[in-house]
Amino acid sequence: MATLTRGGETAMxxxxxxFFDALMARFGRVILIxxxxxxxxxxxxxxxxxxxxxxxxxxLEIYESRSFWPRNPSLDAYWTVLGMDGFGxxxxxxxxxxxxxxxxxxxxxxxxxxxFARYLFPFRHVLLLLYLVPRIIPRxxxxxxxxDLMTDLGLINTYWVLYITYIASAVPLATWILVGFxxxxxxxxxxxxxxxxxxxxxxLRYVILPxxxxxxxxxxxxxxxxxxxxxxxxxxxxxxxxxxxxxxALYMLKDSMGVQDYAVxxxxxxxxxxxxxxxYLLLERRVVDSIVSGAVK
Amino acid sequence: MAEGYVEYSGLKKNFGxxxxxxxxxxxxxxxxxxxxxxxxxxxxxxxLRMTAGLESVTDxxxxxxxxxxxxxxxxxxxxxMVFQSYALYPHMSVDENLAFSLKMxxxxxxxIAEAIKGAAGILKLSPLLDRLPAQLSGxxxxxxxxxxxxxxxxxxxxxxxxxxxLDAKLRVEMRAEIKALHQRLxxxxxxxxxxxxxxxxxxxxxxxxxxxxxxxxxDPLAIYDRPENLFVADFLGSPAMNLLDGKxxxxxxxxxxxxxxxxxxxxxxIPGGAAxxxxxxxxxxxxxEHVALVGEDAGEPVTMxxxxxxxxxxxxxxxxxxxxxRILSVERVGAKPGDRAGIxxxxxxxxxxxxxxxxxx
Ligand SMILES: Nc1ncnc2c1ncn2[C@@H]1O[C@H](COP(=O)(O)OP(=O)(O)O)[C@@H](O)[C@H]1O
Ligand SMILES: [Mg+2]
Numbered sequence: 001m002a003t004l005t006r007g008g009e010t011a012m013x014x015x016x017x018x019f020f021d022a023l024m025a026r027f028g029r030v031i032l033i034x035x036x037x038x039x040x041x042x043x044x045x046x047x048x049x050x051x052x053x054x055x056x057x058x059x060l061e062i063y064e065s066r067s068f069w070p071r072n073p074s075l076d077a078y079w080t081v082l083g084m085d086g087f088g089x090x091x092x093x094x095x096x097x098x099x100x101x102x103x104x105x106x107x108x109x110x111x112x113x114x115x116f117a118r119y120l121f122p123f124r125h126v127l128l129l130l131y132l133v134p135r136i137i138p139r140x141x142x143x144x145x146x147x148d149l150m151t152d153l154g155l156i157n158t159y160w161v162l163y164i165t166y167i168a169s170a171v172p173l174a175t176w177i178l179v180g181f182x183x184x185x186x187x188x189x190x191x192x193x194x195x196x197x198x199x200x201x202x203x204l205r206y207v208i209l210p211x212x213x214x215x216x217x218x219x220x221x222x223x224x225x226x227x228x229x230x231x232x233x234x235x236x237x238x239x240x241x242x243x244x245x246x247x248x249a250l251y252m253l254k255d256s257m258g259v260q261d262y263a264v265x266x267x268x269x270x271x272x273x274x275x276x277x278x279x280y281l282l283l284e285r286r287v288v289d290s291i292v293s294g295a296v297k
Numbered sequence: 298m299a300e301g302y303v304e305y306s307g308l309k310k311n312f313g314x315x316x317x318x319x320x321x322x323x324x325x326x327x328x329x330x331x332x333x334x335x336x337x338x339x340x341x342x343x344x345l346r347m348t349a350g351l352e353s354v355t356d357x358x359x360x361x362x363x364x365x366x367x368x369x370x371x372x373x374x375x376x377x378m379v380f381q382s383y384a385l386y387p388h389m390s391v392d393e394n395l396a397f398s399l400k401m402x403x404x405x406x407x408x409i410a411e412a413i414k415g416a417a418g419i420l421k422l423s424p425l426l427d428r429l430p431a432q433l434s435g436x437x438x439x440x441x442x443x444x445x446x447x448x449x450x451x452x453x454x455x456x457x458x459x460x461x462x463l464d465a466k467l468r469v470e471m472r473a474e475i476k477a478l479h480q481r482l483x484x485x486x487x488x489x490x491x492x493x494x495x496x497x498x499x500x501x502x503x504x505x506x507x508x509x510x511x512x513x514x515x516d517p518l519a520i521y522d523r524p525e526n527l528f529v530a531d532f533l534g535s536p537a538m539n540l541l542d543g544k545x546x547x548x549x550x551x552x553x554x555x556x557x558x559x560x561x562x563x564x565x566x567i568p569g570g571a572a573x574x575x576x577x578x579x580x581x582x583x584x585x586e587h588v589a590l591v592g593e594d595a596g597e598p599v600t601m602x603x604x605x606x607x608x609x610x611x612x613x614x615x616x617x618x619x620x621x622x623r624i625l626s627v628e629r630v631g632a633k634p635g636d637r638a639g640i641x642x643x644x645x646x647x648x649x650x651x652x653x654x655x656x657x658x
Contacts, residue, residue: 186382186384188380188381188382188384189384189385189386189387191349191351191371191378191380191384192378192380192384192385192386192445193386193397193401194351194371194372195349195350195351195371195372195376195377195378195398196372196397196398196401196445196449197372197398197401197402198372198397198401202401206386206397207386210388211386211387211388213388
């Protein structure tokens, strides 16, 4: 509120502050920041909570009752899912493919992003744009040619087909994120390390990566998410039941059940989402810690 | 001529097609404290970074301790550099920052511990060794940056405007500390600054640079007393030298056969030995502290336009026949704007420059 100082007194311009002003003064920040946040939380959490509650319901309850809450909450659906033939294998597949499709792209992207961020080679801008092409083209349009190619190579129904396609789609994403974080590391800090006798690998290891660590974690989180949730490639390039990943298995579950058991379906969903949530929470803490501890200026 | 400890010969630098340094020739003695000074953008940092090995050499040679280092990697030149931004490793504690270069060189751990202890003692960093740079004040960060240079026992220290991020008071303190450190270690030091006071107070030898060229090299007071050209005359000194355009004329006074006419009818005295012919266009230079204020009825008449008392000295601006003149007096001058007074100039303190070439006459 605009004020004028006259002879030591503060004169208020405009009308007297009313009840609303007092309210805004006290709760303004809370309302301005809190309301949108609350909305976002509800927006993202409601489907998840709905699925969680539905997973505790009886098999056909969803058709009979409109209540949000389960009538007789039970874990039966979870036992059904965990007892399924192949669930363990699918979980293993998902974890294996995700780990490979996170670690390999991170290594490749760290090196590529360092080059993009620090070396003035010709066509680097164009190259960085071309890098994005695989992500701009709709994934579905890649499926037919990829299927032909992978069939010719004899890779259909192998882990290799998933490694290759997942890594290829994760590298551009991770590289783009890391280039920004690497560029933000002041050049003088790296020059200082150069004078101190650190070669490129040592600079990356001891200086760049620790400073850009939140970026590495961000890239890792996105690679994990991509690998864990990927659907189009696994759907197109894998046919054997034993080679499925969790999202594919979840999709097939719908078809395999005559009358749909929504509780089982939702339990499967929750079990698919849960590992990802745990990883998110663990990694998010590390990003926050590294920022709070002053590692990033 | 003897070899310099650090020696530049015909050193040139282009960025792309743009020439930035146009042939630097300079010899720096072992143990000297040399300050490169010049306005922002004149190429000081470029010269320092080329010395460090962070920029390539376009043409010419750099020698350090008798060795041609043009193609020697930055880590093998025996130099240590302190950056303007300090460039501390933000994720490492102070002792890790100090240890880094030694670790990279695979120095035994006991030696590292010793070196850190030594540097921390000299720079009063001992109580701070566990802190991260973010937990330090500006002055402390500055000390860590110096400590990091110190532990390597380099042949040459390079400083690039190390004090410009500090507040005025701390800057004066650190100035003295760096100078004291140099007196203690006697390591050859090249120090870059755009601040002419820093240059004057710290240097054994000042190198004044302008537009990628060296304008003058010498002892700070010698340069101050005898600037070789207009640029140096204008750049060194605060408040700056009065520089008045004029023409050399012959006079009727036998003891002052020549003078400079800076305004119609206003004749100012010039040194007896000045190589100036009557009719020549010159720039007449006199430092504010060499203009003496006298009574209204003596000397050239002036009118005060601005009086700035600064405690132990007084800065005055006066109007001399339409020209603005800066005067510095260590007396408490009781003058007010509008007051009339006279000025006297000691001809032996006058600097005369050729107007066309800017060279000292
Ligand atoms: N990497 C670079 N690429 C292109 N021009 C540069 C580069 N570094 C410096 N310059 C230019 O060189 C000139 C001198 O810069 P610098 O040595 O930093 O000046 P100073 O340190 O004296 O202020 C400036 O005009 C600057 O724009
Ligand atoms: Mg500079």
